[in-house]
Amino acid sequence: MTDRKTPHLDELEKGPWPSFVREIKKSSKSPMVRDLLGQLERSYTEKRGHWKHGGLVGVKGYGGGVIGRYNDLPEEFPEVTEFHTVRVNQPSGWFYTSEALRTLCDIWEQHGSGLTNMHGSTGDIVFLGTKTSELEPIFSKLTAAGYDLGGSGSDLRTPSCCAGPARCEWACYDTMNFTYDVTQTYQDELHRPAFPYKFKIKASGCANDCVASVARSDMSVIGTWRDQIQIDQAQVKAYAQSGKLNIQRDVAGRCPTRCIEWDGTSLKIDDDNCVKCMHCINAMPKALSPGKDRGAAILVGAKAPIVEGALFASVLVPFIKMEPPYEDIKELLGAMWELWSEHGKNRERIGEFIQRIGLGNFLEQIGLEAVPEMVMQPRTNPYIYYDIKN
Amino acid sequence: MTDRKTPHLDELEKGPWPSFVREIKKSSKSPMVRDLLGQLERSYTEKRGHWKHGGLVGVKGYGGGVIGRYNDLPEEFPEVTEFHTVRVNQPSGWFYTSEALRTLCDIWEQHGSGLTNMHGSTGDIVFLGTKTSELEPIFSKLTAAGYDLGGSGSDLRTPSCCAGPARCEWACYDTMNFTYDVTQTYQDELHRPAFPYKFKIKASGCANDCVASVARSDMSVIGTWRDQIQIDQAQVKAYAQSGKLNIQRDVAGRCPTRCIEWDGTSLKIDDDNCVKCMHCINAMPKALSPGKDRGAAILVGAKAPIVEGALFASVLVPFIKMEPPYEDIKELLGAMWELWSEHGKNRERIGEFIQRIGLGNFLEQIGLEAVPEMVMQPRTNPYIYYDIKN
Amino acid sequence: MAEPTKRKTDIGPPHYEKFLPPVIKQNYGKWKYHEMPRPGVLMHVAESGAKLWSVRAATPRLMSIETLRLFSKLADEFCGGYLRFTSRNNVEFLLDNEKNVEPLIGRLKQEGYPVGGTGAGVTNIVHTQGWVHCHSAASDASGVVKSLMDELFPHFERPDLPAKVRVAFACCLNMCGAVHASDIAVLAVHRKPPKIDHSRLVKQCEIPSTVAACPTGAVRPATVDGKQSIQVIEEQCMFCGNCFTVCPSMTMADPENDGISIWVGGKVSNARHEPMFSKLAIPYLPNNPPRWPEVTSAVKQLVDVYAANARPFERMGEWIERIGWPKFFKLTGLEFTKYHIDDFRHAGESFRRSTHLRQSQG
Amino acid sequence: MAEPTKRKTDIGPPHYEKFLPPVIKQNYGKWKYHEMPRPGVLMHVAESGAKLWSVRAATPRLMSIETLRLFSKLADEFCGGYLRFTSRNNVEFLLDNEKNVEPLIGRLKQEGYPVGGTGAGVTNIVHTQGWVHCHSAASDASGVVKSLMDELFPHFERPDLPAKVRVAFACCLNMCGAVHASDIAVLAVHRKPPKIDHSRLVKQCEIPSTVAACPTGAVRPATVDGKQSIQVIEEQCMFCGNCFTVCPSMTMADPENDGISIWVGGKVSNARHEPMFSKLAIPYLPNNPPRWPEVTSAVKQLVDVYAANARPFERMGEWIERIGWPKFFKLTGLEFTKYHIDDFRHAGESFRRSTHLRQSQG
Ligand code: SRM
Ligand code: SRM
Numbered sequence A, B: 001m002t003d004r005k006t007p008h009l010d011e012l013e014k015g016p017w018p019s020f021v022r023e024i025k026k027s028s029k030s031p032m033v034r035d036l037l038g039q040l041e042r043s044y045t046e047k048r049g050h051w052k053h054g055g056l057v058g059v060k061g062y063g064g065g066v067i068g069r070y071n072d073l074p075e076e077f078p079e080v081t082e083f084h085t086v087r088v089n090q091p092s093g094w095f096y097t098s099e100a101l102r103t104l105c106d107i108w109e110q111h112g113s114g115l116t117n118m119h120g121s122t123g124d125i126v127f128l129g130t131k132t133s134e135l136e137p138i139f140s141k142l143t144a145a146g147y148d149l150g151g152s153g154s155d156l157r158t159p160s161c162c163a164g165p166a167r168c169e170w171a172c173y174d175t176m177n178f179t180y181d182v183t184q185t186y187q188d189e190l191h192r193p194a195f196p197y198k199f200k201i202k203a204s205g206c207a208n209d210c211v212a213s214v215a216r217s218d219m220s221v222i223g224t225w226r227d228q229i230q231i232d233q234a235q236v237k238a239y240a241q242s243g244k245l246n247i248q249r250d251v252a253g254r255c256p257t258r259c260i261e262w263d264g265t266s267l268k269i270d271d272d273n274c275v276k277c278m279h280c281i282n283a284m285p286k287a288l289s290p291g292k293d294r295g296a297a298i299l300v301g302a303k304a305p306i307v308e309g310a311l312f313a314s315v316l317v318p319f320i321k322m323e324p325p326y327e328d329i330k331e332l333l334g335a336m337w338e339l340w341s342e343h344g345k346n347r348e349r350i351g352e353f354i355q356r357i358g359l360g361n362f363l364e365q366i367g368l369e370a371v372p373e374m375v376m377q378p379r380t381n382p383y384i385y386y387d388i389k390n
Numbered sequence C, D: 001m002a003e004p005t006k007r008k009t010d011i012g013p014p015h016y017e018k019f020l021p022p023v024i025k026q027n028y029g030k031w032k033y034h035e036m037p038r039p040g041v042l043m044h045v046a047e048s049g050a051k052l053w054s055v056r057a058a059t060p061r062l063m064s065i066e067t068l069r070l071f072s073k074l075a076d077e078f079c080g081g082y083l084r085f086t087s088r089n090n091v092e093f094l095l096d097n098e099k100n101v102e103p104l105i106g107r108l109k110q111e112g113y114p115v116g117g118t119g120a121g122v123t124n125i126v127h128t129q130g131w132v133h134c135h136s137a138a139s140d141a142s143g144v145v146k147s148l149m150d151e152l153f154p155h156f157e158r159p160d161l162p163a164k165v166r167v168a169f170a171c172c173l174n175m176c177g178a179v180h181a182s183d184i185a186v187l188a189v190h191r192k193p194p195k196i197d198h199s200r201l202v203k204q205c206e207i208p209s210t211v212a213a214c215p216t217g218a219v220r221p222a223t224v225d226g227k228q229s230i231q232v233i234e235e236q237c238m239f240c241g242n243c244f245t246v247c248p249s250m251t252m253a254d255p256e257n258d259g260i261s262i263w264v265g266g267k268v269s270n271a272r273h274e275p276m277f278s279k280l281a282i283p284y285l286p287n288n289p290p291r292w293p294e295v296t297s298a299v300k301q302l303v304d305v306y307a308a309n310a311r312p313f314e315r316m317g318e319w320i321e322r323i324g325w326p327k328f329f330k331l332t333g334l335e336f337t338k339y340h341i342d343d344f345r346h347a348g349e350s351f352r353r354s355t356h357l358r359q360s361q362g
């Protein structure tokens, strides 16, 4: 298929794990892909990339959804002088039908490299590599087929969620519906960057957090419950008898608050001290399940290191019922975005913003009450900004 | 005795706890003390102090040891217009004989208010209140009696220690001797401020840290051991049978690393995972005692909040044998003081200094090897100052 | 300028319901429990008794449309055309008929997309663009991931570890792979300050925002042969590349010195222990394409030592916390250096501020 | 200038051996174990079998030489003149003769220096100068301590609490009482920015060091009616008083607004839990001399709630960690406010960054 020699890359076709090189070659009837292959082989030889900063490219009326890319070897690899990425908003939970996939493939075959990422780290369908001239045609065909672009730049990024109620017994709220709903509600914020920096939303149905929302989203919505863990004692016994699980050591002994008692025949949980970590339920899915009074905790401010250091999201609302149309959450989002957009610095994520102005002030500004659940402990330093009226 | 009315203070003569007011009145044959009483009553009425910043006062050739104090009501309370504090270096472990105390009392009766603190928070004998003119006479009588001044200002502060081997079975090294030795070795550093800020040394014989060194000293020396906790199984049984102690719940169950096994008849300790916290030994002093291979851990940098926030001391040397004349420790002190004195900012404690320049750099500069014991965990942020020769 | 024919915008993604198989539609939110009948297969049982078999297969994430068409074909053959992708870029075929499970697995294997990744093992590696598409990359992404997964493959096919081991890769400190909370994080790093092209800088970059981009204040405004430009105080530079992100004329790429760092003990889930960041294990390994042998063997060794020492349900970070970091460095034979000691903003918070030391001499 | 007669300097303190009773000299470093025969008395037994009884009595720390002479007299009568003071300012008489223990205790009580302070109770309060001697004080020290100990006295005489409860007091943020690591910390606070006396400032203060003294950068150089002086950005001031420490012309004292804050859950020892800082419980209570009733009843209530709920050996901070802070605020009825949320340098490190929440609705 390909004409150039790619000794380094060919090496990566070997081995049990599916090979991205084979994937690239599968698409190498596209001249773009042949040049990509050549340029990549050269990178492997020289140990350096050959891409340049993308200037702003995109589709009319949108400020995001396309990542512009140009190479620095236009003479040698002319077909990838322009090689932009198109981010297509995935359906909730990354569910597809064969028909849907084929539709996407056809569009991408006609207008791009035929290479994809299923999916990008934020969750989008990533169409990897096309020319500026193809962007509008791709966009109109996508929308005609019922798809739209995802986020990029300082906008709301494409929300994503775990399979949740579609495929998991532990979902404490409808992650799929919530994600679809906020995505639709905030189309303008998603397509027209108006924030100080990116804002990501991720939704996990329980504390296992299968979309890593606590580490990777500016607003993390994680399912939980307020009442008692449901216990089927007969099934607990079954696990004990199975001999596969040491309930005392591996379940009770690993409960973070040691709130489980196991006397060999029945399991007691002190639910007031249970922190809903999911471990015991994970270990005995047939015997235990989350309580009935379900909802979610809302956390805010996770991000990677740039600039002030990586952050996990921190608790903003310890518990909220997740009922469509999620007005309460949308009010909260509105209040946060307004404050952050007005006072946030350029390229300051909301987690960094909150630390700069102080969580106490942030709460006051967005009209949320301070509760001890928001902190691991009260302040230890005596530098208190008392404000005394007079 | 006293002529002025002191209704507020009189109220504090009531109640079971010994009264400082009674103490003041006991000394009120001194005119200074009568004015002190009056001024204090006025502070109680107005809810504010009446002392002014002390100018530099002291004894010839010393830069510290005296805290200058002047009041802001010279007309009303002339006897305390000057009311300086003299810090007298206490003997190791605050041990005295009646004769020694009387000697000190006599000196102080002749030249000061007759009021004292036994002791100040740093550990000194505090002579509370005298006039500038009395400082030299006090000093010469003190030295004649074999006493000397303690520290103040940006110098080595008076070292202090727990009773240690003199009165405690858990002392893992000789706190009393070490404290006496460093105090004598560093008389110049103690009396002539030459540091960027104060430097405190506190010595505790074990991890119970009865002189709060980990919270209150720039160099904290805390006794510990490297081998096995000594167990007298018979005595363990005795505790179990006494019915006063629930060994499983209150001893094994509270071991921070859960490295104790108690089967109802004998106690097993996994010493490799024991972190020498002292709890089990504290709970069963007759049955358990520290190992035989004893020494100390050296920690550095504790301080109160001003300026950058309070710090506990952090591990610098995980284990060191404590053998007179403690040359290794003195070398370490010398290296730290040299670096800090040269590069520390004015009023920057060494703990703050280390954080500013980085512990890694600090270690390199003082010629100490980095070991994982110094941290709770390796860095989590990727901002690594690689230095590549070339 | 206004458009003649109304252009379709802001329609968002299609509604997910269109893509759910009947067994899911009927039992949506009514799942009771699940089992793992074999590695790579999940059987979810609904309150109604209905069953769903999910067959999880490996993908390289970077895929040709030919492969997506292949998946579609297999989905049509074995499960009515229903499939999904996971948050770690595996593909899952959604079957309501147990009889089709084994045949599908066979076909997938034959096509080169082996089944696995469930339970207490190693699953797909979250990763990024690397030399395939990003300007920032200090290494390739896909190549390192391919090499690592070839090495770790047995743990993908068989969940034979104490707990899940999540591996992630990112090709620069922007960490698009979110490697900051993984059991094993592989992070490509630059190790030299940016090279400034002053002539281009003047046109390409906004000086204030470039200065503001530097976490350590190493970037300063400066006049270079008469023109307003920028200077970097090299001792203050820790090579994060954030200046380059906002200013293309400050390039970081450096074939000699770029390479890879390895981090351990992070986790995301709240199960048992709260989420933990990854901590530095190996500051630097060379970029050695196409197979990165130094990196793959280091990672393999970390997994082996973990597998040999951790207890059931103990994630890498939980295991290390139990035995202590000194023991971790002893067991792995890795060197502890000054680089391992944090020296950024909150460094002091990571110091050991107690005498809780194991002191074991052994 | 040189002196005529050689002046004695730098001799340091006397050697401690001079002050040790024979029983200690003989058994120095050879103690085997100890018991508490009764509250306030420790019996240390040496390997030799020798016994030492330490009788611990309360002192107000601020003492007249008359009292020191009284202690000396009692020491002569009952224990050969040997006594010591503790790191918390109690006095300890060192007896080698058990028969003298009870009589000594009787005499001490009669003289007003009751015996106690050992074991799992409340002992003397580490404290500071206050209005008695310090310029910085936002409250008196001795008066608050006296009022508190009168209130807590039963726990001094009887060790009837789950564990030691260490109480400390400091009269300003310099924290000479080192209250930053106490089970219960009572800290006097200013709540208004410094009042600047510009005329004196010019003479008394060094402007750069004063500016540098401010942790939040609220102090700025400024020209006030022609002269170089200082200005304070009041929104940035959190009233720490550090500017006043270096510059006397920036006074903090304010009878209206000065008062007392209460902190809980700190500890110093490494026993069980690593050392912990005290955390804010009550941001402000009024200065109400001579008895500070609001403060004493708040502290008493904290001790009572702790006593009623903690388990044996559980220090205040360990107990709160077990039940969680939300429960602590519920049990004590204290209000949680924005003041409780840290907003200084490392504030973010104190946020709850997980879903480990008890969620109990009760
Ligand atoms: C495509 C993708 C990586 C991938 O291969 O999947 C990606 C690619 C880029 N990211 Fe990212 N990021 C991608 C997910 C992430 C994530 C993970 C996530 O979203 O869960 C993170 C870490 C989480 C977070 O947001 O903190 C991430 C943190 C960054 C950062 C650092 C931002 C920060 O605040 O720390 C940058 C730098 C920037 O934004 O200037 C960045 C910037 C970039 C840029 C645009 C490089 C640049 O400076 O212009 C990359 C374009 C590469 C290319 O050539 O296409 N990318 N980026 C991911 C988006 C695909 C998608 O839409 O699904
Ligand atoms: C007398 C004493 C309190 C007492 O009643 O016992 C005391 C009294 C003063 N201390 Fe202190 N400090 C005393 C122990 C402490 C301690 C406790 C300790 O040493 O264990 C601390 C906290 C631990 C530490 O060092 O961090 C302490 C932290 C401070 C600070 C804050 C320093 C810091 O770096 O955080 C200051 C402010 C300063 O140094 O400018 C300070 C300043 C002062 C000054 C000199 C006030 C001033 O700004 O000039 C006080 C003089 C009061 C007076 O009128 O006599 N004092 N000071 C203690 C010394 C007696 C002795 O020598 O035995």
Ligand code: SRM
Pocket (backbone or CB within 6 Å): A093, A161, A162, A163, A164, A167, A168, A169, A170, A208, A209, A210, A211, A212, A282, A283, C034, C042, C085, C086, C087, C088, C089, C090, C117, C118, C119, C120, C123, C124, C126, C163, C164, C166, C181, C182, C183, C266, C267, C268, C269, C270, C271, C315
């Ligand atoms: C399919 C997927 C969600 C999705 O919508 O795509 C998923 C599905 C399930 N996860 Fe997950 N998790 C998925 C990503 C994650 C992630 C995110 C990540 O890895 O980036 C996490 C957080 C990882 C971390 O903590 O760093 C995650 C942490 C868990 C845990 C907690 C494990 C632990 O002990 O810490 C469980 C519980 C368990 O495994 O017992 C869990 C359990 C499950 C269950 C059993 C839930 C259920 O009943 O359906 C599912 C099968 C587990 C399995 O594969 O062994 N899932 N799971 C993701 C599959 C990724 C893959 O292809 O391998």
Ligand code: SRM
Pocket (backbone or CB within 6 Å): B093, B161, B162, B163, B164, B167, B168, B169, B170, B208, B209, B210, B211, B212, B282, B283, D034, D042, D085, D086, D087, D088, D089, D090, D117, D118, D119, D120, D123, D124, D126, D163, D164, D166, D181, D182, D183, D266, D267, D268, D269, D270, D271, D315
């Ligand atoms: C006399 C004194 C040392 C000195 O040289 O002056 C001392 C003496 C003893 N301490 Fe202490 N400690 C003394 C201050 C301290 C301090 C410092 C402080 O409070 O500022 C601490 C740290 C407090 C903290 O953690 O905040 C301290 C934490 C301990 C502990 C650990 C308690 C815990 O569980 O955390 C023990 C062990 C125990 O009590 O079981 C201990 C045990 C002991 C023993 C039993 C040691 C022994 O065998 O002799 C002594 C009698 C204990 C008692 O009074 O109940 N000592 N002890 C101090 C008496 C102060 C007083 O007058 O009340």
Ligand code: SF4
Pocket (backbone or CB within 6 Å): A162, A163, A164, A168, A169, A170, A171, A172, A204, A205, A206, A207, A208, A209, A210, A211
């Ligand atoms: S996050 Fe919870 S609900 Fe969602 S898939 Fe994972 S385990 Fe199921």
Ligand code: SF4
Pocket (backbone or CB within 6 Å): A254, A255, A256, A257, A258, A259, A260, A269, A273, A274, A275, A276, A277, A278, A279, A280, A281, C272
């Ligand atoms: S969910 Fe977690 S905290 Fe709650 S009982 Fe189970 S293991 Fe314990």
Ligand code: SF4
Pocket (backbone or CB within 6 Å): B162, B163, B164, B168, B169, B170, B171, B172, B204, B205, B206, B207, B208, B209, B210, B211
């Ligand atoms: S610190 Fe240890 S050795 Fe010193 S007195 Fe306290 S318990 Fe004894």
Ligand code: SF4
Pocket (backbone or CB within 6 Å): B254, B255, B256, B257, B258, B259, B260, B269, B273, B274, B275, B276, B277, B278, B279, B280, B281, D272
């Ligand atoms: S000293 Fe502490 S860590 Fe060691 S065994 Fe005893 S309780 Fe456990």
Ligand code: SF4
Pocket (backbone or CB within 6 Å): C128, C129, C130, C134, C135, C136, C137, C138, C170, C171, C172, C173, C174, C175, C176, C177
């Ligand atoms: S991690 Fe860095 S190099 Fe890799 S894709 Fe993201 S921005 Fe580009």
Ligand code: SF4
Pocket (backbone or CB within 6 Å): C193, C194, C213, C214, C215, C216, C217, C218, C219, C232, C236, C237, C238, C239, C240, C241, C242, C243, C244
């Ligand atoms: S690479 Fe990072 S640290 Fe270095 S100058 Fe650029 S922004 Fe600053």
Ligand code: SF4
Pocket (backbone or CB within 6 Å): D128, D129, D130, D134, D135, D136, D137, D138, D170, D171, D172, D173, D174, D175, D176, D177
């Ligand atoms: S705490 Fe403040 S007011 Fe009290 S003695 Fe120390 S410096 Fe003076």
Ligand code: SF4
Pocket (backbone or CB within 6 Å): D193, D194, D213, D214, D215, D216, D217, D218, D219, D232, D236, D237, D238, D239, D240, D241, D242, D243, D244
């Ligand atoms: S009181 Fe503290 S915060 Fe306020 S100006 Fe002075 S130094 Fe700054």
